[in-house]
Amino acid sequence: MSAGERDVEAEVATASIGREGRRAALALFRELVAPYKWLVAGMVVTLLCDIVGMLYIPTELAALVNTAIAARDADALAGHGVSMLVAAVVGSGGCIASYYLASKFAANVGRDLRVRVYQKSLELAHSDFEQFGTGSMITRTLSDANVVQQMLLMGFIMMGPVPVTCVVAILLAFGVDPVMGRLLVAVTLVILVIFGLAVWRSAPIFVMLQSFIDRMNVRLREYITGVRVIRAFGRESRERERLDSTFESYADRAIRVNLVFSTCDCATFFLMNVVESTILWVGADRVGAHAMQIGSISALIEYAMLIMFFMMMAQFAILQMPRGLACLSRAAQVLSATPVILDPEVPAELPSGDDVPAEVARFDHVSFRFGDADEDTLHNLDFALRRGEVTAVIGNTGSGKSTIAKMLLRFHDATGGRLLFLGRDVRDVSQHELRDRISYVPQRAWLFSGTIAQNLRDGDTKATDERLWHALDVAQASFVHELPDGLDARVSQGGTNFSGGQRQRLAIARALVRKADLYVFDDSFSALDFKTDAALRHALSGELEGAATLLIAQRVSTIRGADQIVVLDEGRLAGVGKHDELVRTCPTYRAIVESQQMEGGEADGE
Numbered sequence: 001m002s003a004g005e006r007d008v009e010a011e012v013a014t015a016s017i018g019r020e021g022r023r024a025a026l027a028l029f030r031e032l033v034a035p036y037k038w039l040v041a042g043m044v045v046t047l048l049c050d051i052v053g054m055l056y057i058p059t060e061l062a063a064l065v066n067t068a069i070a071a072r073d074a075d076a077l078a079g080h081g082v083s084m085l086v087a088a089v090v091g092s093g094g095c096i097a098s099y100y101l102a103s104k105f106a107a108n109v110g111r112d113l114r115v116r117v118y119q120k121s122l123e124l125a126h127s128d129f130e131q132f133g134t135g136s137m138i139t140r141t142l143s144d145a146n147v148v149q150q151m152l153l154m155g156f157i158m159m160g161p162v163p164v165t166c167v168v169a170i171l172l173a174f175g176v177d178p179v180m181g182r183l184l185v186a187v188t189l190v191i192l193v194i195f196g197l198a199v200w201r202s203a204p205i206f207v208m209l210q211s212f213i214d215r216m217n218v219r220l221r222e223y224i225t226g227v228r229v230i231r232a233f234g235r236e237s238r239e240r241e242r243l244d245s246t247f248e249s250y251a252d253r254a255i256r257v258n259l260v261f262s263t264c265d266c267a268t269f270f271l272m273n274v275v276e277s278t279i280l281w282v283g284a285d286r287v288g289a290h291a292m293q294i295g296s297i298s299a300l301i302e303y304a305m306l307i308m309f310f311m312m313m314a315q316f317a318i319l320q321m322p323r324g325l326a327c328l329s330r331a332a333q334v335l336s337a338t339p340v341i342l343d344p345e346v347p348a349e350l351p352s353g354d355d356v357p358a359e360v361a362r363f364d365h366v367s368f369r370f371g372d373a374d375e376d377t378l379h380n381l382d383f384a385l386r387r388g389e390v391t392a393v394i395g396n397t398g399s400g401k402s403t404i405a406k407m408l409l410r411f412h413d414a415t416g417g418r419l420l421f422l423g424r425d426v427r428d429v430s431q432h433e434l435r436d437r438i439s440y441v442p443q444r445a446w447l448f449s450g451t452i453a454q455n456l457r458d459g460d461t462k463a464t465d466e467r468l469w470h471a472l473d474v475a476q477a478s479f480v481h482e483l484p485d486g487l488d489a490r491v492s493q494g495g496t497n498f499s500g501g502q503r504q505r506l507a508i509a510r511a512l513v514r515k516a517d518l519y520v521f522d523d524s525f526s527a528l529d530f531k532t533d534a535a536l537r538h539a540l541s542g543e544l545e546g547a548a549t550l551l552i553a554q555r556v557s558t559i560r561g562a563d564q565i566v567v568l569d570e571g572r573l574a575g576v577g578k579h580d581e582l583v584r585t586c587p588t589y590r591a592i593v594e595s596q597q598m599e600g601g602e603a604d605g606e
Contacts, residue, residue, distance in 0.1 A: 024329055036105055043101045046098035047098045057087050062298060067080075102157050106149045159313075180282065191308060261315075348424050348428040361422075363381040366407070379573075390551055390564070393565075394566070439512070451491060452487050565577060
């Protein structure tokens, strides 16, 4: 077994559904079905019409042969014919209606499940999201919901008629002849044993297939995203082998399932022929003994074929049940997850207007530790962000600079001390209101597929075109003026049709569209040349006068004019002050300045 297969087998071993998983899946199923009780009732009624029509036709056919034809009674023949026609119309109408209602029911439940899982993913914190993984969350939202939808549709259409058809057909057979009734009971039991063995063999494989889909999603997303790195290092062959091993493992399990299906089908078709021959043989003997009439043989064959036909259809639905149950369980895991970051039951209101304090945010002896870490990432930070001032944060890689920005947005909560925003502890404020008062440019400038205008209006959906152009001008995104479509220019997923510097400027413009109390720039100037960097900072100084600004950067030239510079050293506060003061008093900051000067005068370059 390859390393890739061992990885997947390990995942599958931890993904098996236990009793709690089944209980959670069934509870979720009841919640999803509850809003559609009347739709389910309509499905049942129309399905019964379909079954009654199907079973009534062979019964009338037998009566037609035994009475009307034998007695050469034209009126009776016409009467039976009309009854069969009515049964056909009722059965066909019920079949069409039941299929339509079942499709509508399954589609609605699938939609509700996708919406619930997606909405839950929006509530999860970063640490919560990591326990599932991006690839797995995509699978649970799309593939798993589709499996559940198909399970419901197939389950109703293919399994729904089975119990009623079997019971009624057997009772009708007993009404014709007890011997033939017992024969149909024996046939039904044999088919149930065959299907039981098929389910027993294939159910675990179906559960494994969903984990393989997870793995394929993860690897495909990883390879497609990192295709340039793979090509740059000539790793195509190795990565192809790793991906092929996952594909082969999935194909191997799928082949096993298909083998079970084909074996079951062959056995059922063989049994159908045996049953038909047996009914003819036993029926002829019973007719010869005057125990039954010859027309009843056709009815009995039809009863047997209907039982076996629906049982064959049911095998596909039955084999989907374990897979659907596994998918429901996986969705229930997401829906039952309690986010680490929660809103208070009664959120405090943030001040507005004249009541807004000059101190926009304060780190009050704040410490932070990731859930899986052995020590704090940030240690006892104590500084404030004030309105009208630019506060810069600088430090070596891994010193916790971006964590500060994420804590302000409450992507993480402090594990020690308090983080105040407009005088309120951020844990006492709703996440929506907090983030509505902050404008954020992430370290990775991510853009969404659509137009430039649509991306900019993520900052404010009501922003006018004039406001968008103003934000672009402040962000030094003059290249948009040169685009043929201007604001309507298309943006590919992630903004890959723009350069890194252009993406950063568009992300900055998006943040400037929002009128906020605090603007956070998380290393947002790293892809800009020194001239554009300087021009942008000059433009921002006049644009953000009434707000607090947090500027996280690696280059000293970007932050040297800040009103306050916070220097971090391995998550600890190494110094707070202005550039000239820190050069004299803070060894850590002075070392950063000197290293950048040695690398080419970056600290002094404008």
